[in-house]
Amino acid sequence: MSREQGVLNEREERILDAVIRTYVETAEPAGSRTVAKRFGLGVSAATIRNAMADLEDKGYLFHPHTSAGRIPTDLAYRYYVDTLMRPVRLSSAEQRLLRRELREGYSSALDRLIRQAVQAIGLLTGELGVAISPRVDEVVLEKIELVSFSAEKVLLVLTLRNGLVRTVYVNLPSSVPAQALVSVTMILNERLAGQTLSTLRQTLPERLRDVTAPDEASGELLNIFVEAAENLLDVSGVPGEDVHLGRTSVIANQPEFANESKLRGLIELTEQRDMLARALTGRAHEDAPVITIGAENRNPHLAPFTLVTSEYRVGNLTGVIGVIGPTRMSYEKVAAIVEHASRLMSELVPPSGRGNTTAH
Numbered sequence: 001m002s003r004e005q006g007v008l009n010e011r012e013e014r015i016l017d018a019v020i021r022t023y024v025e026t027a028e029p030a031g032s033r034t035v036a037k038r039f040g041l042g043v044s045a046a047t048i049r050n051a052m053a054d055l056e057d058k059g060y061l062f063h064p065h066t067s068a069g070r071i072p073t074d075l076a077y078r079y080y081v082d083t084l085m086r087p088v089r090l091s092s093a094e095q096r097l098l099r100r101e102l103r104e105g106y107s108s109a110l111d112r113l114i115r116q117a118v119q120a121i122g123l124l125t126g127e128l129g130v131a132i133s134p135r136v137d138e139v140v141l142e143k144i145e146l147v148s149f150s151a152e153k154v155l156l157v158l159t160l161r162n163g164l165v166r167t168v169y170v171n172l173p174s175s176v177p178a179q180a181l182v183s184v185t186m187i188l189n190e191r192l193a194g195q196t197l198s199t200l201r202q203t204l205p206e207r208l209r210d211v212t213a214p215d216e217a218s219g220e221l222l223n224i225f226v227e228a229a230e231n232l233l234d235v236s237g238v239p240g241e242d243v244h245l246g247r248t249s250v251i252a253n254q255p256e257f258a259n260e261s262k263l264r265g266l267i268e269l270t271e272q273r274d275m276l277a278r279a280l281t282g283r284a285h286e287d288a289p290v291i292t293i294g295a296e297n298r299n300p301h302l303a304p305f306t307l308v309t310s311e312y313r314v315g316n317l318t319g320v321i322g323v324i325g326p327t328r329m330s331y332e333k334v335a336a337i338v339e340h341a342s343r344l345m346s347e348l349v350p351p352s353g354r355g356n357t358t359a360h
Contacts, residue, residue, distance in 0.1 A: 029069025122246030127325030129246030
């Protein structure tokens with residue numbers, strides 16, 4: 001760059017704001033004459049053209065060789081978000097629409113609400129809705145079920161407070177009679193329900209040590225739980241398992257993905273759940289949406305995108321919800337929708353929420 005980046009003067013800010021708004025609305029490089037006509041900045045097209053050239057020198061605009069117009073860079077969007085963007089409030093109609101979308105598939109089961117929420121904000125923003133379920137280490141276990149899956153495998157179903165359900169497959173050395181499953185289920189619920197998963201991982205052997213099994217098969221099954229407690233109750237350690245995505249078709253219609261290679265990059269991104277999980281959990285939210293633009297996203301697969309997220313709270317649990325989209329987006333409106341959706345989620349599921357979800 002031929003000039004040092006720094007704070008822009010008032011005219012440069014107004015012109016940068018106009019270029020960004022034009023490009024966000026049209027997806028076409030903004031020319032000086034277009035900006036002059038659309039925004040009435042009180043200066044000539046020639047003056048705007050000179051200012052745009054200065055902004056390009058400073059790294060805020062990019063000049064495609066095939067066009068006379070200019071495109072904002074990641075640096076321009078960052079300046080816009082930090083300095084020029086004004087927070088907007090959703091209209092009453094928009095708030096009602098978002099609430100209705102969330103309530104349409106409403107259940108006090110948190111996982112179901114998250115899935116409905118990512119669909120809703122994706123449709124309302126035109127971006128890819130994304131969310132991650134809360135970490136469940138400190139969630140209280142409400143009920144255990146043992147379901148026979150095959151001759152030598154049992155499905156352990158953990159129903160947690162806040163409407164969360166987690167499942168774990170337990171491998172058995174031999175077939176277990178149905179009555180043994182019933183007996184062990186009763187014992188496990190009697191001894192374990194009402195405690196957090198983190199507490200149970202540390203204390204489960206002690207809680208089951210003095211249990212007298214009604215028969216040999218039940219005793220052998222209980223021993224499996226005693227010996228494998230830490231692994232069986234670690235249900236939050238699988239990367240990507242709790243990432244929820246909206247419909248890719250919504251964002252795929254945007255001009256950025258008319259190019260086949262860019263569309264393929266988007267599809268590949270949605271398949272990398274573990275990477276998305278790390279990206280979502282590594283964000284520090286302080287009662288406001290977090291916006292990372294382009295190369296600010298640490299993973300190179302996210303470099304072509306902007307990620308806008310907000311934190312939602314359910315009791316002592318926290319999760320993250322937001323959208324992924326191209327860097328060309330309506331930042332004010334997207335941030336407002338994401339923030340409002342996170343607040344609605346916190347309202348819709350009470351801290352002691354109950355409900356059934358599909359086991360996964």
